[in-house]
Amino acid sequence: MQLLASNKVFGGLHQRYSHQAESTQCEMTFAVYLPPQATAEQPVPLLYWLSGLTCSDENFMQKAGAFKVAAELGMAIVAPDTSPRGEGVADDPEGAYDLGLGAGFYINATQLPWAKHYQMYRYISEELPALLEQHFPVTQQRAIAGHSMGGHGALSIAFKNPERFSSVSAFSPICQPTTCPWGQKAFTAYLGSVQQAWQEHDSSLLIKRLTPEQHLPLLIDQGSDDSFLAEQLKSETLVDAAKQLNYAINFRMQQGYDHSYFFIASFIEDHLRFHYKYF
Amino acid sequence: MQLLASNKVFGGLHQRYSHQAESTQCEMTFAVYLPPQATAEQPVPLLYWLSGLTCSDENFMQKAGAFKVAAELGMAIVAPDTSPRGEGVADDPEGAYDLGLGAGFYINATQLPWAKHYQMYRYISEELPALLEQHFPVTQQRAIAGHSMGGHGALSIAFKNPERFSSVSAFSPICQPTTCPWGQKAFTAYLGSVQQAWQEHDSSLLIKRLTPEQHLPLLIDQGSDDSFLAEQLKSETLVDAAKQLNYAINFRMQQGYDHSYFFIASFIEDHLRFHYKYF
Numbered sequence: 001m002q003l004l005a006s007n008k009v010f011g012g013l014h015q016r017y018s019h020q021a022e023s024t025q026c027e028m029t030f031a032v033y034l035p036p037q038a039t040a041e042q043p044v045p046l047l048y049w050l051s052g053l054t055c056s057d058e059n060f061m062q063k064a065g066a067f068k069v070a071a072e073l074g075m076a077i078v079a080p081d082t083s084p085r086g087e088g089v090a091d092d093p094e095g096a097y098d099l100g101l102g103a104g105f106y107i108n109a110t111q112l113p114w115a116k117h118y119q120m121y122r123y124i125s126e127e128l129p130a131l132l133e134q135h136f137p138v139t140q141q142r143a144i145a146g147h148s149m150g151g152h153g154a155l156s157i158a159f160k161n162p163e164r165f166s167s168v169s170a171f172s173p174i175c176q177p178t179t180c181p182w183g184q185k186a187f188t189a190y191l192g193s194v195q196q197a198w199q200e201h202d203s204s205l206l207i208k209r210l211t212p213e214q215h216l217p218l219l220i221d222q223g224s225d226d227s228f229l230a231e232q233l234k235s236e237t238l239v240d241a242a243k244q245l246n247y248a249i250n251f252r253m254q255q256g257y258d259h260s261y262f263f264i265a266s267f268i269e270d271h272l273r274f275h276y277k278y279f
Numbered sequence: 280m281q282l283l284a285s286n287k288v289f290g291g292l293h294q295r296y297s298h299q300a301e302s303t304q305c306e307m308t309f310a311v312y313l314p315p316q317a318t319a320e321q322p323v324p325l326l327y328w329l330s331g332l333t334c335s336d337e338n339f340m341q342k343a344g345a346f347k348v349a350a351e352l353g354m355a356i357v358a359p360d361t362s363p364r365g366e367g368v369a370d371d372p373e374g375a376y377d378l379g380l381g382a383g384f385y386i387n388a389t390q391l392p393w394a395k396h397y398q399m400y401r402y403i404s405e406e407l408p409a410l411l412e413q414h415f416p417v418t419q420q421r422a423i424a425g426h427s428m429g430g431h432g433a434l435s436i437a438f439k440n441p442e443r444f445s446s447v448s449a450f451s452p453i454c455q456p457t458t459c460p461w462g463q464k465a466f467t468a469y470l471g472s473v474q475q476a477w478q479e480h481d482s483s484l485l486i487k488r489l490t491p492e493q494h495l496p497l498l499i500d501q502g503s504d505d506s507f508l509a510e511q512l513k514s515e516t517l518v519d520a521a522k523q524l525n526y527a528i529n530f531r532m533q534q535g536y537d538h539s540y541f542f543i544a545s546f547i548e549d550h551l552r553f554h555y556k557y558f
Contacts, residue, residue, distance in 0.1 A: 007537055007539050007541040007542070008502075008504070008535040008536050008537065008541070008542070008545075009541035009542070009544060009545050010544075010545045011545075014541055062341065062342050062540065063341050063342060065344030065346075065347070065544065067344075067541075067544065067545075068344070068544075068548075223287075225287070256287040257287050258286055258287065260286050261341065262286040262287070262288035262293055262346075263286070263287070263288070265288060265289070265344065265346065265347075266287075266288050266289045266290075266346075269347075
């Protein structure tokens with residue numbers, strides 16, 4: 001691991017690291033916030049934050065305003081990158097923002113030219129936690145959250161691994177990628193046209209496989225003025241599925257808010273306190 | 280005025296506007312935060328935030344994490360751009376980050392090719408306040424703050440116009456531009472080599488002209504690990520001058536903090552509460 005940057009913030013440390021990842025076969029960058037309480041003798045719980053399309057490890061750390069409360073509670077936060085990167089990593093030939101670099105969709109690609117590096121599901125759910133729990137003062141108490149494509153990532157990874165997390169939350173998540181343009185484009189490219197493979201990463205379907213004992217505490221915030229809501233995010237699909245399952249999720253439609261980090265900053269405190277309660 | 284963007288945040292509104300400015304003879308962009316309390320019937324006090332080198336109206340608004348407390352207190356914040364911009368606006372031929380675009384230094388240029396558009400002192404101290412107080416729900420209660428080059432701007436504008444502000448604060452300000460490389464380069468270009476013109480914009484000199492009645496409440500935060508401290512910022516010059524004048528400034532050396540917005544975010548709440556106290 002190589003330390004790229006270190007900044008003191010709210011008494012703790014924001015740090016950026018790069019490392020050679022086995023799963024994605026390239027150098028990956030992540031950022032971590034370590035609150036002042038975190039020491040080798042007293043490790044702290046860790047929130048995984050998965051960002052949306054076009055983001056890197058930097059957006060959440062710079063824009064969410066999460067550190068004050070994380071420092072108060074004593075919780076670490078990690079923000080991984082949203083795709084593999086670097087020379088030799090495939091990208092959309094036209095540089096589309098919703099495919100290739102910055103658009104890994106937190107799945108393991110099976111199709112060429114993506115399969116070699118686009119193994120973000122394995123990176124986020126296995127390799128990165130192992131690395132962090134070995135090298136940083138964090139416990140195995142894990143929560144997961146994300147925004148938009150990263151909200152899809154947080155929900156789908158939590159639903160596939162409910163034993164690994166104590167709670168899950170999302171802002172403006174893509175709730176049914178198998179039926180929205182962003183998801184269909186990415187899944188077709190990365191997974192081919194096999195519907196069964198798609199269903200392995202669709203939160204509105206995955207939720208139905210959970211037993212009542214696997215129902216993690218779940219908080220979702222969605223802006224009512226989010227221009228992607230109707231076509232891409234489709235939060236009603238997840239809300240309806242949860243209702244049928246008697247899964248008591250906390251879905252909040254926030255009046256007048258949009259898809260931006262201004263929305264995330266307004267409610268991130270609620271998410272941190274929510275996760276902290278279940279550690 | 281043209282509305283470029285509007286985002287709901289912490290119950291208030293973040294908005295970006297552009298307008299044709301008389302002082303700088305070009306289209307200027309600024310961002311404003313209006314807290315939920317602000318209405319035409321109940322205008323609120325306004326904090327001017329002046330940003331540092333390379334910044335636009337966006338950096339503070341996206342990275343400082345100031346809105347929660349501004350919304351709680353009921354204060355508006357405006358973040359102007361740091362220079363004129365657009366076609367025909369002179370820039371450093373080599374694209375230096377510390378001269379030309381993004382580096383207006385909050386002074387009125389007298390030298391070619393800068394004089395036509397680089398009139399940031401007049402824009403910030405006269406034209407923008409008049410515009411804001413006419414078109415937005417803000418009172419004439421004004422405070423001013425800034426970072427680095429913008430810290431220089433806040434201090435020097437407040438010292439030259441103590442009757443216009445109720446308080447002033449800065450993060451990592453350039454305290455003596457007449458003796459540091461950033462200031463000498465910019466002042467030589469914009470003002471020529473006339474030392475008298477330089478002294479009109481050097482806070483460590485301007486402070487000596489103030490009568491005790493003109494000593495505004497003044498808070499400065501400086502990071503001890505700021506790599507620009509010794510060569511460019513020279514905070515001891517201002518601290519020493521204040522001491523000689525019995526000007527009771529609150530200067531805080533914050534151990535381990537650097538020059539970044541992570542530092543600003545860590546202490547912006549203190550600055551907002553400080554200014555609010557004196558409105």
